[in-house]
Amino acid sequence: MKWVLWREYRLNRLIRIVGAVLMLLPYVFVLIGLVAAHWMSERPAIGAPSPPNPVLFVGGAALYSMALSLLTLTLLAGNAFAGERADRSAEYLAYLPLSRLRRLAAKLLLTLGTMVSIWGFNILVLLVLYFILLATPSAAPSVKPDDVLIPLGLFALSGLIMFSVAWLVSSLQSSPTFAVAAGLIAPWLLALALQGAAFLFDPEEFGFIVVIGYAVAALLLAVACFSTGTWYYLRRVEP
Amino acid sequence: MTTTTDTKPAIELLGLTKRFGRTTAVDDLSLRVAPGSTFGLIGPNGAGKTTTIKMLMGVLTPTLGLARALGIDAEVEPLTLKQRVGYVPEAHHMDRWMRVREVVAFCRSLYVSWNEDTCREMLDRFELDESKKVKQLSKGMLVKLSLVLAVSHEPELLVLDEPMAGLDPLAREEFLDGVLRTICERGQTVLFSTHSLDDVQRLADTVGILHGGRLLVHRNIEELLATTKRLRATLTNGRVPDRLPDNLIWQRVEGREWLVTVGEFTEETAQRLRAEEGVGHVEVIDLGLEDLFKDFIRGQRAVS
Numbered sequence: 001m002k003w004v005l006w007r008e009y010r011l012n013r014l015i016r017i018v019g020a021v022l023m024l025l026p027y028v029f030v031l032i033g034l035v036a037a038h039w040m041s042e043r044p045a046i047g048a049p050s051p052p053n054p055v056l057f058v059g060g061a062a063l064y065s066m067a068l069s070l071l072t073l074t075l076l077a078g079n080a081f082a083g084e085r086a087d088r089s090a091e092y093l094a095y096l097p098l099s100r101l102r103r104l105a106a107k108l109l110l111t112l113g114t115m116v117s118i119w120g121f122n123i124l125v126l127l128v129l130y131f132i133l134l135a136t137p138s139a140a141p142s143v144k145p146d147d148v149l150i151p152l153g154l155f156a157l158s159g160l161i162m163f164s165v166a167w168l169v170s171s172l173q174s175s176p177t178f179a180v181a182a183g184l185i186a187p188w189l190l191a192l193a194l195q196g197a198a199f200l201f202d203p204e205e206f207g208f209i210v211v212i213g214y215a216v217a218a219l220l221l222a223v224a225c226f227s228t229g230t231w232y233y234l235r236r237v238e239p
Numbered sequence: 240m241t242t243t244t245d246t247k248p249a250i251e252l253l254g255l256t257k258r259f260g261r262t263t264a265v266d267d268l269s270l271r272v273a274p275g276s277t278f279g280l281i282g283p284n285g286a287g288k289t290t291t292i293k294m295l296m297g298v299l300t301p302t303l304g305l306a307r308a309l310g311i312d313a314e315v316e317p318l319t320l321k322q323r324v325g326y327v328p329e330a331h332h333m334d335r336w337m338r339v340r341e342v343v344a345f346c347r348s349l350y351v352s353w354n355e356d357t358c359r360e361m362l363d364r365f366e367l368d369e370s371k372k373v374k375q376l377s378k379g380m381l382v383k384l385s386l387v388l389a390v391s392h393e394p395e396l397l398v399l400d401e402p403m404a405g406l407d408p409l410a411r412e413e414f415l416d417g418v419l420r421t422i423c424e425r426g427q428t429v430l431f432s433t434h435s436l437d438d439v440q441r442l443a444d445t446v447g448i449l450h451g452g453r454l455l456v457h458r459n460i461e462e463l464l465a466t467t468k469r470l471r472a473t474l475t476n477g478r479v480p481d482r483l484p485d486n487l488i489w490q491r492v493e494g495r496e497w498l499v500t501v502g503e504f505t506e507e508t509a510q511r512l513r514a515e516e517g518v519g520h521v522e523v524i525d526l527g528l529e530d531l532f533k534d535f536i537r538g539q540r541a542v543s
Binding site: 091095098 | 314331
């Protein structure tokens with residue numbers, strides 16, 4: 001299994017590099033912003049406002065970083081099976097005594113490992129910021145837990161949809177681009193469909209229908225797409 | 240038509256059929272290959288050679304029939320089969336970013352048995368640089384690497400699917416030498432499909448000619464060459480006799496010359512032809528495998 005995992009790890013090197021860049025990019029922007037704000041605040045002639053609270057900025061970067069990680073997740077899922085068919089390495093693997101289950105387990109482990117790394121890092125940042133705010137209540141702006149938890153929940157649900165749809169489409173055909181595109185579009189289509197349904201059936205409960213509907217539909221869609229994609233990949237004989 | 244043996248066959252195809260929509264790629268193919276023999280499968284492009292091999296290896300599901308290698312049905316036990324079979328494809332799709340030593344290590348990790356000495360010896364003999372990436376290898380080197388990977392786990396059956404296509408004569412010679420050594424040293428059963436009839440004549444004990452997904456002939460090469468003859472007859476009245484020779488494979492009339500290729504030839508076949516009305520001089524011509532192959536295919540095309 002070690003070599004199968006190694007192959008999967010190495011095969012997705014470019015996606016992992018993109019993932020790392022996307023993870024760090026918001027922090028780089030925040031750092032540049034804070035340095036610029038500090039520089040301007042030391043020059044009253046410019047008339048710049050007082051420097052912003054860095055805790056808030058870094059917290060925002062963590063959330064952006066997690067939002068961008070959904071692209072990495074979709075790229076990994078979309079490339080999982082279709083990528084091997086596109087470069088025809090699936091044909092080579094088909095003649096080796098390597099079970100589909102092992103290959104699938106390696107793909108899932110890699111995806112899980114990547115996401116745990118990115119989200120783990122960002123959640124750690126958020127926790128550190130939370131404790132900083134607790135320690136310095138005077139400096140704490142009025143940030144409520146929901147300001148962080150709601151976006152996190154939305155990212156998690158959207159991530160589930162993006163991953164599972166890309167996973168399914170990847171298992172069915174041989175174009176990673178198509179699979180990734182399907183994964184990226186899926187949450188938007190679902191949100192649009194729910195908004196349409198809310199307007200049509202009960203405009204007064206619009207917000208409730210969209211939020212609860214999105215959560216329920218996302219979970220159902222994720223389970224259905226992931227199960228179907230996995231089942232199809234495992235039972236398919238052709239590479 | 241089919242060579243029969245009392246021992247359990249290394250390869251057994253029973254009524255194997257594969258259809259892609261309305262196209263029948265392999266049509267009711269039945270075949271038994273004895274263990275320890277070298278079987279050459281030849282046929283024109285699109286004859287169904289690769290499709291047959293894919294079904295045998297379990298990477299394509301037959302529409303009908305059964306394919307067993309070493310007594311294992313690939314549909315039932317694909318991993319067991321792949322542990323015991325070595326495969327060299329025509330096109331090599333191993334990961335291009337891997338280095339040779341990484342490909343070897345990756346494959347080594349997948350097989351229960353792996354003979355490191357064999358692997359080292361073949362890598363050295365083929366002068367394969369282990370630090371090179373797969374994408375840096377020439378086609379000849381890729382084929383050699385494929386052969387190293389296919390035989391290092393000491394398979395009981397070696398399947399070569401047109402591996403020498405596009406190779407220069409030197410690379411071809413080195414590859415064939417490698418295959419010959421493997422056959423001689425290990426006594427494995429070998430199935431290879433090819434367009435090169437020279438290679439078949441050099442390597443194979445038995446040959447099968449496939450056309451339109453159907454097996455036209457399957458015999459020992461020497462027997463086939465000894466019993467298949469071309470007869471050149473002069474037609475005194477310019478007309479082909481009503482009664483054609485038995486086991487007719489192909490015929491052509493050009494003016495007063497009549498060329499007939501027949502199977503199961505005996506001296507009696509020639510005598511019977513000479514006795515026909517309107518047939519003058521009859522000459523018996525020995526055929527090489529290439530002419531024989533062409534006549535089988537032309538005969539089938541004429542029929543269809």
